[in-house]
Amino acid sequence: MTLLSAALTSLLAASAVQAGPISRRAAAGLNAAAQAAGLEFFGSATDNPELTDSSYMTILNNSDQFGQITPGNSMKWDTIEPSRGTFSFTKGDAIADLADQNNQKLRCHNLVWYNQLPSWVSSGGFDNATLVEILQNHITKEVTHYKGRCYHWDVVNEALEDGGGYRDNVFYKTIGEAYIPIAFAAAAAADPDAKLYYNDYSIEWSSTKHQDAVNIVKLVQSYGVKIDGVGMQAHFTVGQTVTQDAMESAIQDFADLGVEVAITELDIRTTTPATYDALTQQSTDYQTVVNACLAKSACIGITIWDYTDKYSWVPKTFSGYGAALPWDDNLQTKAAYDGILSALGSA
């Protein structure tokens, strides 16, 4: 071997050592790693305005990264039935078509929520029988329109107050808690194959609200109506994220009722501009959530609430907070991305 070829050989060997794990990691992606670890999917929320951002779409369309997508807004009541009996599916269809094109599962979100509810419903002054009819009609029309396309439906979203107890929304005020089983029954009748979820936040650890969510599952079951899962939204704050033990035990409470759990809207916000230490802690916090899900067979998948800080809801809602997602504003991965991948990879 000449001196030159010896030098070349050792250079190549060195670059192989450096490139090996990096290229393997880039090729794997979050969804590929999640599925290898036994989950059904790793997914992301998205929204119609972002679909014109080609750099964003290149990453979203990669099913090695995301095996599932959720429409962040476009299947909600105000978009789908803005006035009584007038249905508009165009925006929701765009997200459903995207999922089809990318061979990604679709979590449809959501059918009944007090927010993004048009005033013709919330302030209509309807009596019990009429509101039940409006609720059933909305659910039947929307679920039938998407029949066969929704892997999951978030049937009822955030029925509980922050500290527990039913939210005093128009459905509860007019119909009482029965609006929840009525909603699940209508969804089950319209698409028997979709998995039907109750979805909420602050139910990821033992608390009054968590126990009330457990009771919602029991309520639906007591009516003999199908409920398949509970969505833990998992909107957390860096350094205040639930512990792995607490989350595992919260998941187990639902598993004990025979329903599955999905992490449906994961993000972990911090004050901005984010410091190096905060982003390092954020990576640890993401790993905690992933590890809790992996430790419980009832936990079947994880969805982040969009994948990049560029399109996060957080700064618009929590002034001074942001940087909540694994990709930054420039669509570059952060420490959180490596943390999630490493947690999935060590499963």
Ligand code: G3I
């Ligand atoms: O559609 C109007 C548009 O016509 C108007 O010009 C614009 C002006 O601000 O507002 C648009 O509506 C916004 C809507 O998103 C669609 O972009 C609302 O102001 C804005 O409040 C709304 O925020 C959404 C939020 O739900 C509403 O509560 C977020 O994008 C969405 O990510 C967020 O998602 C929720 C989940 O559904 C349930 N769990 C919590 C999660 C985060 O809040």
